[in-house]
Amino acid sequence: MESLATEILGLNIQELTDLVANLGEPAYRARQLFQGVYKDRIRSLEELSTFPKFLRERMKQEGISLSTPVIDKKFVSTDGTIRYLIAFPDGQSVETVWMPEGDGGETGDGSDAGDEEESHSGLPKKTYDRATICVSSQVGCAVNCQFCMTALLGLKRNLSAGEIVGQITTVLNDHSVDLDKKRINIVFMGQGEPFNNYDNFIKAVRLLVEGVGFPQSRMTVSTSGIVPRIYDLGKEDVRPKLAISLNASNDVERTKLIPINKKWDIASLVDAAKVFPLRNRERMTFEYVLLDQENDSPQNAREVVQIIRGLGDKQASAKVNLIAWNSGPEIPFNTPSDSRVHAFQKVLTDAGIPTFIRRPRGRDIYAACGQLKRTTA
Ligand code: SF4
Numbered sequence: 001m002e003s004l005a006t007e008i009l010g011l012n013i014q015e016l017t018d019l020v021a022n023l024g025e026p027a028y029r030a031r032q033l034f035q036g037v038y039k040d041r042i043r044s045l046e047e048l049s050t051f052p053k054f055l056r057e058r059m060k061q062e063g064i065s066l067s068t069p070v071i072d073k074k075f076v077s078t079d080g081t082i083r084y085l086i087a088f089p090d091g092q093s094v095e096t097v098w099m100p101e102g103d104g105g106e107t108g109d110g111s112d113a114g115d116e117e118e119s120h121s122g123l124p125k126k127t128y129d130r131a132t133i134c135v136s137s138q139v140g141c142a143v144n145c146q147f148c149m150t151a152l153l154g155l156k157r158n159l160s161a162g163e164i165v166g167q168i169t170t171v172l173n174d175h176s177v178d179l180d181k182k183r184i185n186i187v188f189m190g191q192g193e194p195f196n197n198y199d200n201f202i203k204a205v206r207l208l209v210e211g212v213g214f215p216q217s218r219m220t221v222s223t224s225g226i227v228p229r230i231y232d233l234g235k236e237d238v239r240p241k242l243a244i245s246l247n248a249s250n251d252v253e254r255t256k257l258i259p260i261n262k263k264w265d266i267a268s269l270v271d272a273a274k275v276f277p278l279r280n281r282e283r284m285t286f287e288y289v290l291l292d293q294e295n296d297s298p299q300n301a302r303e304v305v306q307i308i309r310g311l312g313d314k315q316a317s318a319k320v321n322l323i324a325w326n327s328g329p330e331i332p333f334n335t336p337s338d339s340r341v342h343a344f345q346k347v348l349t350d351a352g353i354p355t356f357i358r359r360p361r362g363r364d365i366y367a368a369c370g371q372l373k374r375t376t377a
Helices: 013-022 028-039 053-061 161-174 194-212 227-235 251-257 266-274 298-309 312-317 338-350
Strands: 070-076 082-087 093-101 129-134 138-140 155-158 182-188 219-223 241-245 284-290 318-324 355-357
Touching: 013 028, 028 194, 070 161, 082 161, 093 138, 093 161, 129 161, 138 194, 155 194, 161 194, 182 194, 194 219, 194 227, 219 227, 219 284, 227 241, 227 266, 241 266, 266 312, 284 298, 284 338, 298 318, 298 338, 312 318, 318 338, 338 355
Parallel strands: 129 182, 182 219, 219 241, 241 284, 284 318, 318 355
Antiparallel strands: 070 082, 082 093, 093 129, 138 155
């Protein structure tokens, strides 16, 4: 019999079916495994109570393991945000951020009241507590956005689908979350560019939806603008909502801040956004990190209005999230004043574009957007 040295976390139902078939076990064992690993979020094979002990022992002998990620460190912010340093067996680690919000709070992904689920009475359902988990897709990042601390790490490696899912199940377990009782959003906005690790990212999404039990409508992926993958995402039958990190109002500025803009410029981003198929009531987000005196003038705001107007039919579904840059050591930018942020917002809202200012979360523990660099103090 060929060696079965295999990590279970990250396998889909088909791969688990093949695995149990190799062990000579019936197919229902694959469904039990799938349920145990993803829905029940077990941490080790010993917890797989639906399997008899002899079978768990046999799996171990065959080199089949379940290695959930380990919480290396936890940093707790004064605002309740928790930045987890999550470690993998090869010594690499990433950050995963938990942002708690009470009822009626913002969701952390820029969703507004219009995104609320409605009850049968037509009134917003607000019975559940909420939280948002921000997950990493790579160790470090190769995109090199000039305002981002993760960029300083460079790209160390891609995360597997299991390592992406494992960050989420580990954080859910740390909070003993019952997904039937708590409304959790997932944002793929941690370390890395998810679209530069597309296959593992999209596999993780399917496992989260079909296994762990997240509705796809509660997930958002943010891209720096890897245009071909935007087209790919539009073809997926299970996918998160799309957020495009715009961050500049013209190509000269954007190429300076996000060098890949040389390859995929603003016009190519708009072309991809124009044909991106949206689900009923779904919105497409454009994120804009405001850097003081760099990209935050009223003229920049007017240029953003023109970009959004260029979306044609999709303009009605577009919204803009503004993020006042979160400072970090070694990055030569400044945080704009509240008055500059509000002036920028006003230009967009006056033009009829829904525009929200994202509340910074966990700045004091380097957990906010663009601050994820495995800082350990
Ligand atoms: S902002 Fe995102 S894409 Fe850009 S360098 Fe940071 S992690 Fe990478």
